[in-house]
Amino acid sequence: MNINRFKFWAVAALFAFSSPTFAEEARSAEEGKKLYEANNCGSCHALDKKLVGPALRGVHERRSEEWLVSWVRNNKKFRESGDPDANKLYQEYGGAAMNIFENLTPAQVLNIVEYIKTAPAPAAAGPKVAVDATADADKSDPSTKYILLILVAVFSIVLVVLARVKTTLRKIAAEKSPEDYPTVDANRKFYQRFLPKSLANMNPVVLSIFITLAIGLPAAWYGYKFSITEVGVQKGYAPKQPIAFSHKLHAGELNIDCKYCHSTVEESKSASIPALNTCMNCHKGVQLTDKYNGEISPEIKKIYAALDYDPEALPGKEFGSNPKPIRWVRIHNLPDHAYFNHSQHVVVGKLQCGSCHGPIEKMEVVQQWSTLQMGWCIDCHRNTGIDVANNNYYAALHTKAKKDVKDNENHSKYFGPDGNVKITPAMNGGIECAKCHY
Ligand code: HEC
Ligand code: HEC
Ligand code: HEC
Ligand code: HEC
Ligand code: HEC
Ligand code: HEC
Structure with missing residues (x-):
C-alpha cells in the first residue's frame, strides 16, 4: 500500500x-x-x-x-x-x-x-411562472421624452406660421388675378379651416371644451406618470449588455454568491464588475454544446473572443495576444459630488444587496431598482435601525446613548414607536451634508 x-x-x-x-x-x-x-x-x-x-x-x-x-x-x-x-x-x-x-x-x-x-425528485415540468422583473423596465431615460415634447411644440409653431404665410401669399395672388382664386367664405373662422365640417360647425364653447379635454387628459396622465421629479432619474434603466449575461440564471438558479463576482464589495467603496477570467473558471468547461447542436454557445464565444481564447488550441497556447475588453454598459451612476461606499453599508451596516438593488437574482437583465436620489439615502438613514451594541464602529454613540438613557436625557429619541430601542444612522451623523458630499 x-x-x-x-x-x-x-x-x-x-x-x-x-x-x-x-x-x-x-x-x-x-x-x-x-x-x-x-x-x-x-x-x-x-x-x-x-x-x-x-x-x-x-x-x-x-x-x-x-x-x-x-x-x-x-x-x-x-x-x-x-x-x-x-x-x-x-x-x-x-x-x-x-x-x-x-x-x-x-x-x-x-x-x-x-x-x-x-431531496424530492423534480416534479414533471409544470407551467413555468417566470418572474419578469424587466417587464416594464423598457422606459429609457425619461428626459428624452421631454425633448420629444419640446420638438413637437416647435414643430406645431412652425406649421402655424407656414399656414399664415400661405394665406397671406394667397390673398396677394387673389388681388392680382381674382378669377384664378375664388374667394373663400369670408365668415369662416381661422380655426374652422383646420377641422372637418362636422366639428367646424359646432358651438365654439363646446368645441373648445372638447378640444381641451382631448389634449388635456392625456397630457395630465403623462405628467403624472413621468412626474417632473423623475427627469434625469434613471430608475428602471436596463440597457442591453454586450453579452447576454443573466443574473436570473447565475445568481438565481445557479445560486452563485454575489461576492464571487462582485468581489470587492466588502472591502471597498465600489462593488466592481468581474473580469472575464472569473467567467472562465466555469466557461472554459461550460460551453453548452448540447443546446447548440454541438457548436459552442454564441454568447460564450463572445467571452472567448474578448479574451482571444481558442478552445481548440494546444494546452498552454489557448490564450492569444490580442484581448479586447468587453464594454459592459454602466447602470448605476451617482453624480461625482456624492460619496457612496459599499463596504460601509454591506459590512458595517449589514445590509443585503437587495435592500438597494431589488431582486437582482430574478432579473434576466439588470435594472436600476432605486431612484438613487438624495431623499432615498436620507429616508433610509432616518428609518433603519442599526445594531450599536455589537459593533466597535458605534462605541462612542452607544456609550452616549446609554448615558442619556440613564440620565433620562433626550432618551425618548432612542426608542421607536413600538417602545423598542431604535438607533439610526441619522443619529450617527448619517444626514450631515459632509458625510455624502465632497
Ligand atoms: C457570475 C458573476 C456574477 C454574479 C454571481 C453576480 N453578478 Fe452582478 N454583475 C455581473 C456582471 C458581469 C455585470 C455587468 C453586466 C450586467 O449588468 O449584467 C453585473 C452587474 C451588476 C449590477 C449593475 C452594475 C451597474 O452597472 O450599475 C448590479 C447592481 C449587480 N450586478 C448586483 C449583483 C447582485 C446583488 C448579485 C447577487 C444576487 C450579483 N450581482 C451576482 C456578474 C455577476
Ligand atoms: C460558477 C460557474 C459560472 C460562472 C462563474 C459563470 N457562469 Fe455563465 N453559466 C454557468 C452555467 C452552469 C451555465 C449554463 C446553465 C444551463 O445549463 O443552461 C451558464 C450559462 C451562461 C450563459 C448562457 C449561454 C447560452 O447560450 O445559453 C451566458 C451568456 C453566461 N453563462 C455568461 C457568463 C459570464 C459573462 C460570466 C462572467 C461574468 C459567467 N457566465 C460566469 C456557470 C457559470
Ligand atoms: C467551484 C465549483 C464547485 C463547488 C462550489 C462545489 N463543487 Fe463539488 N465538484 C466540483 C467538480 C468540478 C467536481 C468533479 C471533480 C473535480 O473535477 O474536482 C465535484 C465533485 C463533487 C462530488 C463527487 C461527485 C461524484 O460523482 O463522485 C461531490 C460529492 C461534491 N462535489 C459535493 C460538493 C458539495 C457538498 C459542495 C458544497 C459544500 C460542492 N461539491 C461544491 C465542483 C464544485
Ligand atoms: C445601501 C444601498 C446599497 C447596498 C446595500 C448595495 N448597493 Fe450596490 N450600489 C448602490 C449605489 C448607490 C450604487 C451606485 C454607486 C456609484 O455610482 O458610485 C451601487 C452600485 C453597484 C454596482 C455597480 C458598480 C459600482 O460599484 O459602482 C454593483 C456591481 C453593485 N452595486 C453591487 C452590489 C452588491 C453585490 C451588493 C451586496 C453585496 C450591493 N451592491 C449592495 C447601493 C447599494
Ligand atoms: C437601505 C438603507 C440605506 C440606503 C438606501 C442608504 N444608506 Fe447609507 N447607511 C445605511 C446604514 C444602515 C448605515 C450605517 C452603517 C454605517 O454606519 O456605516 C449607513 C451609513 C452611511 C454613511 C456613513 C455614516 C457614518 O456613520 O459615518 C454614509 C456616508 C452613507 N451611508 C451614505 C449613503 C448614500 C450617499 C446613500 C445614497 C446614495 C445611502 N447611504 C443610502 C443605510 C442606507
Ligand atoms: C446620505 C447622503 C446625503 C446627505 C447626508 C446629503 N446628501 Fe445631498 N445628495 C446626495 C446624493 C446621493 C445626491 C445625488 C442624487 C440627486 O441628485 O438627488 C445629492 C445631491 C445633492 C445636491 C444636488 C441636487 C441635484 O438635484 O443635483 C445638492 C445641492 C445637495 N445634495 C445638497 C445637500 C446638502 C446641503 C446637504 C446637508 C443638509 C446634503 N446634500 C446631505 C446624498 C446626500
Missing part, C-alpha cells in the same frame, strides 16, 4: 474513533440543505443535471461515506493521498477543481449527503 494512502486512512480512522458525531449523531437533511445553500454547492452542482461538477443525486450509492467526507472537506489532499476514484473523477472533469470545505465537519458533510439522499 502506498505510504501516503496508509497515512490518510490512519488519520481518517483516528478521526472516526475520536469523533463520535461522525457515526452516531442523527443526520439532519434540513441542516444539510442549509449547509448546501450556505456553501454555494449549487453554484457548481445541481441534483439532476451536470453543471460544472457532476449531478449529485444518488452520489451516496456511488461513494462510501468516508469517501464523501474526505472528498468534500479537502478534495485536493484526498487526491494527493492517491485515492484512485478521486483522481479519476478529477480527470473526467478536465481538472476543474472543486473548492476546499474544511470549514465543514464530517458530521456536517454527512448532513449534506442526507439532504441529497432525501
Whole structure:
C-alpha cells in the first residue's frame, strides 16, 4: 500500500474513533440543505443535471461515506493521498477543481449527503411562472421624452406660421388675378379651416371644451406618470449588455454568491464588475454544446473572443495576444459630488444587496431598482435601525446613548414607536451634508 494512502486512512480512522458525531449523531437533511445553500454547492452542482461538477443525486450509492467526507472537506489532499476514484473523477472533469470545505465537519458533510439522499425528485415540468422583473423596465431615460415634447411644440409653431404665410401669399395672388382664386367664405373662422365640417360647425364653447379635454387628459396622465421629479432619474434603466449575461440564471438558479463576482464589495467603496477570467473558471468547461447542436454557445464565444481564447488550441497556447475588453454598459451612476461606499453599508451596516438593488437574482437583465436620489439615502438613514451594541464602529454613540438613557436625557429619541430601542444612522451623523458630499 502506498505510504501516503496508509497515512490518510490512519488519520481518517483516528478521526472516526475520536469523533463520535461522525457515526452516531442523527443526520439532519434540513441542516444539510442549509449547509448546501450556505456553501454555494449549487453554484457548481445541481441534483439532476451536470453543471460544472457532476449531478449529485444518488452520489451516496456511488461513494462510501468516508469517501464523501474526505472528498468534500479537502478534495485536493484526498487526491494527493492517491485515492484512485478521486483522481479519476478529477480527470473526467478536465481538472476543474472543486473548492476546499474544511470549514465543514464530517458530521456536517454527512448532513449534506442526507439532504441529497432525501431531496424530492423534480416534479414533471409544470407551467413555468417566470418572474419578469424587466417587464416594464423598457422606459429609457425619461428626459428624452421631454425633448420629444419640446420638438413637437416647435414643430406645431412652425406649421402655424407656414399656414399664415400661405394665406397671406394667397390673398396677394387673389388681388392680382381674382378669377384664378375664388374667394373663400369670408365668415369662416381661422380655426374652422383646420377641422372637418362636422366639428367646424359646432358651438365654439363646446368645441373648445372638447378640444381641451382631448389634449388635456392625456397630457395630465403623462405628467403624472413621468412626474417632473423623475427627469434625469434613471430608475428602471436596463440597457442591453454586450453579452447576454443573466443574473436570473447565475445568481438565481445557479445560486452563485454575489461576492464571487462582485468581489470587492466588502472591502471597498465600489462593488466592481468581474473580469472575464472569473467567467472562465466555469466557461472554459461550460460551453453548452448540447443546446447548440454541438457548436459552442454564441454568447460564450463572445467571452472567448474578448479574451482571444481558442478552445481548440494546444494546452498552454489557448490564450492569444490580442484581448479586447468587453464594454459592459454602466447602470448605476451617482453624480461625482456624492460619496457612496459599499463596504460601509454591506459590512458595517449589514445590509443585503437587495435592500438597494431589488431582486437582482430574478432579473434576466439588470435594472436600476432605486431612484438613487438624495431623499432615498436620507429616508433610509432616518428609518433603519442599526445594531450599536455589537459593533466597535458605534462605541462612542452607544456609550452616549446609554448615558442619556440613564440620565433620562433626550432618551425618548432612542426608542421607536413600538417602545423598542431604535438607533439610526441619522443619529450617527448619517444626514450631515459632509458625510455624502465632497
Ligand atoms: C467551484 C465549483 C464547485 C463547488 C462550489 C462545489 N463543487 Fe463539488 N465538484 C466540483 C467538480 C468540478 C467536481 C468533479 C471533480 C473535480 O473535477 O474536482 C465535484 C465533485 C463533487 C462530488 C463527487 C461527485 C461524484 O460523482 O463522485 C461531490 C460529492 C461534491 N462535489 C459535493 C460538493 C458539495 C457538498 C459542495 C458544497 C459544500 C460542492 N461539491 C461544491 C465542483 C464544485
Ligand atoms: C457570475 C458573476 C456574477 C454574479 C454571481 C453576480 N453578478 Fe452582478 N454583475 C455581473 C456582471 C458581469 C455585470 C455587468 C453586466 C450586467 O449588468 O449584467 C453585473 C452587474 C451588476 C449590477 C449593475 C452594475 C451597474 O452597472 O450599475 C448590479 C447592481 C449587480 N450586478 C448586483 C449583483 C447582485 C446583488 C448579485 C447577487 C444576487 C450579483 N450581482 C451576482 C456578474 C455577476
Ligand atoms: C460558477 C460557474 C459560472 C460562472 C462563474 C459563470 N457562469 Fe455563465 N453559466 C454557468 C452555467 C452552469 C451555465 C449554463 C446553465 C444551463 O445549463 O443552461 C451558464 C450559462 C451562461 C450563459 C448562457 C449561454 C447560452 O447560450 O445559453 C451566458 C451568456 C453566461 N453563462 C455568461 C457568463 C459570464 C459573462 C460570466 C462572467 C461574468 C459567467 N457566465 C460566469 C456557470 C457559470
Ligand atoms: C445601501 C444601498 C446599497 C447596498 C446595500 C448595495 N448597493 Fe450596490 N450600489 C448602490 C449605489 C448607490 C450604487 C451606485 C454607486 C456609484 O455610482 O458610485 C451601487 C452600485 C453597484 C454596482 C455597480 C458598480 C459600482 O460599484 O459602482 C454593483 C456591481 C453593485 N452595486 C453591487 C452590489 C452588491 C453585490 C451588493 C451586496 C453585496 C450591493 N451592491 C449592495 C447601493 C447599494
Ligand atoms: C437601505 C438603507 C440605506 C440606503 C438606501 C442608504 N444608506 Fe447609507 N447607511 C445605511 C446604514 C444602515 C448605515 C450605517 C452603517 C454605517 O454606519 O456605516 C449607513 C451609513 C452611511 C454613511 C456613513 C455614516 C457614518 O456613520 O459615518 C454614509 C456616508 C452613507 N451611508 C451614505 C449613503 C448614500 C450617499 C446613500 C445614497 C446614495 C445611502 N447611504 C443610502 C443605510 C442606507
Ligand atoms: C446620505 C447622503 C446625503 C446627505 C447626508 C446629503 N446628501 Fe445631498 N445628495 C446626495 C446624493 C446621493 C445626491 C445625488 C442624487 C440627486 O441628485 O438627488 C445629492 C445631491 C445633492 C445636491 C444636488 C441636487 C441635484 O438635484 O443635483 C445638492 C445641492 C445637495 N445634495 C445638497 C445637500 C446638502 C446641503 C446637504 C446637508 C443638509 C446634503 N446634500 C446631505 C446624498 C446626500
